[in-house]
Amino acid sequence: MLQVKSVTVHYGKALAVDSVSLEVDEGEFVAVIGPNGAGKTTLFKTISSVIRPTSGEILFEGVRISDLPPHEVARLGIAHCPERRRLGYRMSVMENLELGAYLRKDRAGIEEDLKFVFEMFPVLKERKNQKAGTLSGGEQQMLAIARALMADPKLLMMDEPSVGLAPLMKERIFEAIEEIKKERSVTILISEQDASLVLPMSDRAYVMETGRMKIEGRGRELMENDYVKVTYLGL
Amino acid sequence: MIETLLSLTVNGVLIGGLYALAALGLTIVLGVMRVINVSHGAFYMLGAYFTFLFSIMLGFNYLTSFILSAALVFAIGVVYERLLIKPIRKEELNVLILTFAAAFVIEEIVKFAFGPRYRNIPPYLSGTVNIPGGSVDVQRVLSFAIAIAIVALLFAVLRFTKIGKAMRMVAEDEEVAGILGINVEKVQMFSFGFGAMLAASAAALLSPIYLLYPSMGWDPLLKAFAIVIFGGMGSIPGTVLTGIIFGVAEVLTGYYISPTWKTVVPFILLILIISVKPTGLFGEEE
Numbered sequence: 001m002l003q004v005k006s007v008t009v010h011y012g013k014a015l016a017v018d019s020v021s022l023e024v025d026e027g028e029f030v031a032v033i034g035p036n037g038a039g040k041t042t043l044f045k046t047i048s049s050v051i052r053p054t055s056g057e058i059l060f061e062g063v064r065i066s067d068l069p070p071h072e073v074a075r076l077g078i079a080h081c082p083e084r085r086r087l088g089y090r091m092s093v094m095e096n097l098e099l100g101a102y103l104r105k106d107r108a109g110i111e112e113d114l115k116f117v118f119e120m121f122p123v124l125k126e127r128k129n130q131k132a133g134t135l136s137g138g139e140q141q142m143l144a145i146a147r148a149l150m151a152d153p154k155l156l157m158m159d160e161p162s163v164g165l166a167p168l169m170k171e172r173i174f175e176a177i178e179e180i181k182k183e184r185s186v187t188i189l190i191s192e193q194d195a196s197l198v199l200p201m202s203d204r205a206y207v208m209e210t211g212r213m214k215i216e217g218r219g220r221e222l223m224e225n226d227y228v229k230v231t232y233l234g235l
Numbered sequence: 236m237i238e239t240l241l242s243l244t245v246n247g248v249l250i251g252g253l254y255a256l257a258a259l260g261l262t263i264v265l266g267v268m269r270v271i272n273v274s275h276g277a278f279y280m281l282g283a284y285f286t287f288l289f290s291i292m293l294g295f296n297y298l299t300s301f302i303l304s305a306a307l308v309f310a311i312g313v314v315y316e317r318l319l320i321k322p323i324r325k326e327e328l329n330v331l332i333l334t335f336a337a338a339f340v341i342e343e344i345v346k347f348a349f350g351p352r353y354r355n356i357p358p359y360l361s362g363t364v365n366i367p368g369g370s371v372d373v374q375r376v377l378s379f380a381i382a383i384a385i386v387a388l389l390f391a392v393l394r395f396t397k398i399g400k401a402m403r404m405v406a407e408d409e410e411v412a413g414i415l416g417i418n419v420e421k422v423q424m425f426s427f428g429f430g431a432m433l434a435a436s437a438a439a440l441l442s443p444i445y446l447l448y449p450s451m452g453w454d455p456l457l458k459a460f461a462i463v464i465f466g467g468m469g470s471i472p473g474t475v476l477t478g479i480i481f482g483v484a485e486v487l488t489g490y491y492i493s494p495t496w497k498t499v500v501p502f503i504l505l506i507l508i509i510s511v512k513p514t515g516l517f518g519e520e521e
Contacts, residue, residue, distance in 0.1 A: 048414050069420075070413030079414075086411045088404050099404055102397070103416040151416070 001026045001187055002047070002155060007056035007066075009039075009046050016042040018211040019056065024155065024189050029181055031198045031219065032191040033232055034208035040191040041083045043208070044159045047189075048080045049073045060155070075103055079153035083160045083191075085144040089133030093124055096132050096143055100150030109152060116183075117146035120176055138169035145176065149184070156180070158190045162197065170197065177201070195232035199223050207232070238368025243486050245371055249379040250444075251482020253437050255475045256382045257455050258462035259389065260433030266406040266469035267426040269327070270320060273334040275434050276456030277341040282308050282435025283442040283451065284345055287354055297359035301439045305432050312431025316424045324423075338452070346449040354447040378440040385436055386475055393471070402426055406469065434459075454498070461505045467518025477516060480504075 002024040009017040017039040024030045032040050045051045047058055049070045058066040065073050074080075079100075088096050097117065101110045118125040121142040127135065132143055141161055148156055161177065162170040174197050181188060181201065191208075192198040199205055202219030207228060215225065222228045229235040257279060264272045285304030289295045295303065319337060323329045360374040393399035404412040405422050413419050437455075445451070462481055466473025481501045489497040508515065 045410075050410050050413060069418075070410075071416045071418045074414060074416035082411060082414065086408050088407050090407060091400070091403060095400055095403075099400055099415050099417075102401070147415075 001061060003059040005057050007046060007053045007058060009042050009051060010054045016211055020213050022206060024187060026187055028203045029188045029201060031202040031205040032208050033195045033198065033205060035193065038208045039211040040208055041159055044080060044157055044191060047157065048078065077154035079148040079151040079156050081144050081148040081158040081161065083163065085140045087132040087140060087143055091132060092129050093132055093143055094128040096147050097150050100147035104152065113150055113152055117149055120179060121146055138165055141165060141173055153186060155187045155189060160191055160193060162192065162194055195228065242366055242369030243490055244483055245366060247483030247486035248479055249371065249375045251479035252379045252382040253441050254458060254462060254482050255478025256385060257434050257437035258459040258474050258478050260430035261459045261463050262469060262471060262474045263426055264430035267402050268423050271331050273331060274338045275459060276452030277338040278308055278312060278431040279434040279438040279455050280345065280452035282438035283447050284349055286439040286442050287356055287447055290356060304439050305436045308435035309428045309432040312428035313424055316427035321420065342449050351449060356442045358443045374443060382440060458501060461501050465505050465508055465515055467515030470517035473515060473517030
């Protein structure tokens with residue numbers, strides 16, 4: 001479904017992503033783990049076409065998306081839940097969800113998805129008229145995930161959905177992600193620093209360090225990998 | 236005594252509503268595009284001259300002339316954004332200089348087309364209404380009402396329509412707006428045209444009150460900047476309220492102190508507020 005082929009990205013002259021390849025098949029749950037500054041966010045932004053790669057190409061369902069503008073990539077069915085949430089903080093919860101469904105015309109489907117996200121995160125329903133900026137960090141993360149779901153995407157990308165959250169809230173978010181995985185027929189690409197949360201539910205995972213893919217394998221296999229154990233699972 | 240004050244205040248509010256309208260265009264372009272548009276005064280001037288063209292030279296009635304000139308300046312704004320701003324928008328300083336230079340070019344074109352001499356547009360409505368302590372022109376009341384209607388329409392567009400919500404998202408986070416599927420460049424082009432149109436509308440409404448001349452746009456430009464900064468950059472309620480405060484302050488100063496101080500007072504107010512609250516009246520800390 002998604003093919004990232006030897007993509008290199010520079011920020012000015014600084015090398016951020018160094019000839020990275022990655023593949024996600026339809027229906028898969030794929031994780032990218034790695035420390036801060038490994039290039040995970042840059043990679044995700046490049047897939048969304050917010051950043052242009054210096055070389056390499058990205059295909060989505062066979063279409064070359066690496067030179068399309070971001071709104072056209074979104075139109076093809078990729079939703080990106082960005083790192084650190086990045087909501088419309090001066091807009092209401094409801095308006096943020098409406099913007100999530102910006103490209104959709106199917107009213108019935110939008111209503112249905114709204115019901116789904118409100119069932120998953122009842123607090124968002126309670127606060128639907130409140131400004132997003134007044135929500136707690138955890139609630140904002142819920143809204144960011146809900147907003148991405150409102151696009152009814154084929155591929156849902158979540159960039160570090162647990163970053164900066166308290167342990168309990170982290171678990172709550174990952175329960176929701178588990179639920180999305182079970183209930184929705186959506187392919188998921190997720191990046192995460194906390195490997196212990198994400199590896200158990202991943203079909204496959206990549207370890208990304210200093211702009212490169214270091215290890216790749218099935219989620220369970222990586223949990224047994226000595227390097228991953230020591231570096232990411234603290235075992 | 237108190238009645239004079241009341242009458243002056245009413246007149247100040249009436250003129251302030253039009254200042255608010257002119258400044259709103261600047262606010263929107265600043266908010267949605269992060270562009271400081273020094274050409275805003277030129278769009279204002281074009282609005283006045285097109286009203287003159289349609290009403291005096293071509294003989295349309297005032298209302299038709301108003302609508303035609305607003306629409307024409309919207310179109311000019313859109314083309315201007317596409318050709319001049321879009322290619323260099325990321326370079327903020329270059330945009331600033333470009334809009335400054337373009338304002339002079341537009342001014343020279345108008346000077347060439349209409350001549351350098353003063354023009355005036357006669358009142359589109361005559362008659363006055365008596366209020367305690369004096370009177371107000373019916374025309375000013377109607378112009379104010381039109382200005383408020385446009386401001387209300389703008390609020391409604393931003394709050395309830397898809398394009399309005401898209402504009403607000405682009406203003407908050409351009410990158411994420413694109414990710415959500417919003418065509419950011421299109422929204423910005425529309426916003427710029429819209430901002431130019433607001434300047435032109437204000438000018439069309441003020442043109443029966445003030446004289447027309449090719450460099451007439453600089454004064455309202457400065458005033459609009461002062462209003463935008465005083466109200467808090469990007470804040471629409473702040474801009475509207477400040478426009479009215481400035482209108483009242485001007486009229487009161489003109490009467491109680493001296494007409495020569497009239498134009499200076501808003502800027503004194505501006506200096507005062509930014510030394511107390513640098514983000515302006517309604518400004519948020521980033």
